[in-house]
Amino acid sequence: MICLKVVIKLGGSLITDKSKPYSFRKEVVIRIAKEIKRAIDEKIDLVVIHGGGSFGHVEAKRAIDIYGRISNETISPIAFSMQELNYMMTSILVSNRIKAVSFPPHSLCVNLCNIGERFSCDLKIVKTAIEKGSVPILFGDIVYGDNFCDPAIISGDDLALMIGSYINAERIIFFTDVDGVFLELGHPETILKEIRLNEIDSVIKKASIYNNVVDVTSGLLGKLKKTYQYLSTSSSIKEVWISNGLIEGNIYNLISGKTVNGTKIIP
Ligand SMILES: Nc1ncnc2c1ncn2[C@@H]1O[C@H](COP(=O)(O)OP(=O)(O)OP(=O)(O)O)[C@@H](O)[C@H]1O
Ligand SMILES: [Mg+2]
Numbered sequence: 001m002i003c004l005k006v007v008i009k010l011g012g013s014l015i016t017d018k019s020k021p022y023s024f025r026k027e028v029v030i031r032i033a034k035e036i037k038r039a040i041d042e043k044i045d046l047v048v049i050h051g052g053g054s055f056g057h058v059e060a061k062r063a064i065d066i067y068g069r070i071s072n073e074t075i076s077p078i079a080f081s082m083q084e085l086n087y088m089m090t091s092i093l094v095s096n097r098i099k100a101v102s103f104p105p106h107s108l109c110v111n112l113c114n115i116g117e118r119f120s121c122d123l124k125i126v127k128t129a130i131e132k133g134s135v136p137i138l139f140g141d142i143v144y145g146d147n148f149c150d151p152a153i154i155s156g157d158d159l160a161l162m163i164g165s166y167i168n169a170e171r172i173i174f175f176t177d178v179d180g181v182f183l184e185l186g187h188p189e190t191i192l193k194e195i196r197l198n199e200i201d202s203v204i205k206k207a208s209i210y211n212n213v214v215d216v217t218s219g220l221l222g223k224l225k226k227t228y229q230y231l232s233t234s235s236s237i238k239e240v241w242i243s244n245g246l247i248e249g250n251i252y253n254l255i256s257g258k259t260v261n262g263t264k265i266i267p
Contacts, residue, residue, distance in 0.1 A: 005045045005130075005169040005236075006255050008036075009160040011176040012053025012140075014245040015089065018213040021058045022081075024088055032175075032251055033096035036135075039255035040098065045130050046255065047163050048093070048100065051156040052140045052216075055085040060142070060153055060216040070142065075151050078142040079106050086139050093137065101134040105141040105154055113149035119158070120146070123166045130167065138163070140217065155217035161230035161240075168236035173254045174223060175245030180263030181220065183207045195265045200228045231267055240265040 010032065017023040040046050052060070059081040063074035070078075086102055093100035109121035129136045140156035157174065164172040183190035183206060195203055204224055211219035218225070220242075227240050243250050243262030250260045 003043050003045060004171065004257055005167055006171045006173065007047045007049065007160050007164040007167075007169045008173045008175060008251070008255060009049040009051065009156050010089075010245060011156075011174060012051030012055075012057060012215075013177040013213070014175050015050055016053030016055060016085070018054050018057070018215070021054050023054050024085065026088070026092070028246065029089060029092050030096075031248065032245060033092050033098060035249070035252040036093070036255065037096050037098050039252050040135065042256050044255060045167075045169075046135050047126065047130065047160075047167070047169075048135060048137045049156045049160045049163070050086070050089050050137070050139045052082060053085070054214075055081045056140055056142075056153075057214045057216050061214045064216070070151050070153060072151060075106070075142050075144070078153075079104070082139050082141050086137070089139075090137055093135070099134050100137045101129055102137050103129070105138055105159060106143050108138075109141075109143040109154055110146045111143050111149050111152040111154075112146050113152070114147075119143060119152070119154050119162075121154075121159075121162060123163060126163060127167055153216055155222060155226070157217065157223045157226050161226050161234075161237075164237055165230050165234035170236060170238045171241065171254070171257070172227075172237060172239075173241040173243065175243055175251060177244065177246055179244045179247075179261055180242045181207065181224070185210070191261075192263050195263060197228065197231050197265070197267050200224055200265070227265055231265065238266070
């Protein structure tokens with residue numbers, strides 16, 4: 001059997017209700033855990049990332065409103081809100097017999113602001129965890145600034161792509177609460193089923209992409225820009241998917257190498 005390497009990012013729009021602070025979708029996550037378990041029983045190396053949803057994004061927005069920026073004063077509340085969400089996520093995965101082990105990104109990454117907002121992450125331990133049969137779980141987080149730099153928010157989208165290229169994953173999958181990328185959200189016929197790397201720029205210009213809920217890492221626009229960045233440099237990543245994790249079966253099917261209704265981005 002071929003062993004696939006897959007990174008999934010369970011978006012905050014899927015695992016929480018982004019319009020209500022601190023609202024966790026427990027029943028949805030229980031169903032997701034069952035789909036993940038079914039897929040990894042088919043010998044798939046998997047890394048799970050989750051987003052901030054109405055936990056981290058809300059705390060980060062609050063910090064920006066109070067202090068005007070992400071400062072050292074804001075690290076503890078933002079990090080804590082994400083660890084609360086991560087604890088709930090990890091508990092559900094573990095109780096569904098998934099060997100999930102959590103790696104908080106604030107202990108792996110720093111913000112190197114002198115070369116733009118770029119992160120340096122020591123991901124060796126994540127690779128080791130996979131080799132030992134664990135399912136590493138990471139999340140969008142706040143990370144310390146190196147030297148004189150301010151801390152910064154690293155998105156789960158960024159981490160999913162970064163880890164995917166580091167471990168040579170074939171597939172990166174973003175699960176959200178919508179079916180994929182639409183030219184016009186709410187108009188199902190405008191879904192973009194396949195986007196080539198060299199078309200991402202024109203999709204960004206053509207599609208009406210909005211960010212009406214709190215998302216300090218630029219929502220879908222950030223996802224598409226990061227996908228462009230990593231897909232241009234990674235030789236292993238064959239497909240980046242954006243799909244609806246609320247539809248039963250999508251998570252199992254995409255992790256196990258099948259296709260579903262959604263948007264596939266290819267090199
Ligand atoms: N043209 C569009 N096509 C598809 N989705 C869109 C479009 N415009 C806006 N969106 C929104 O993008 C959202 C997905 O991106 P977003 O970053 O907000 O979610 P997420 O990644 O699940 O959350 P988090 O950042 O908390 O992990 C969808 O919930 C959808 O409402
Ligand atoms: Mg987002």
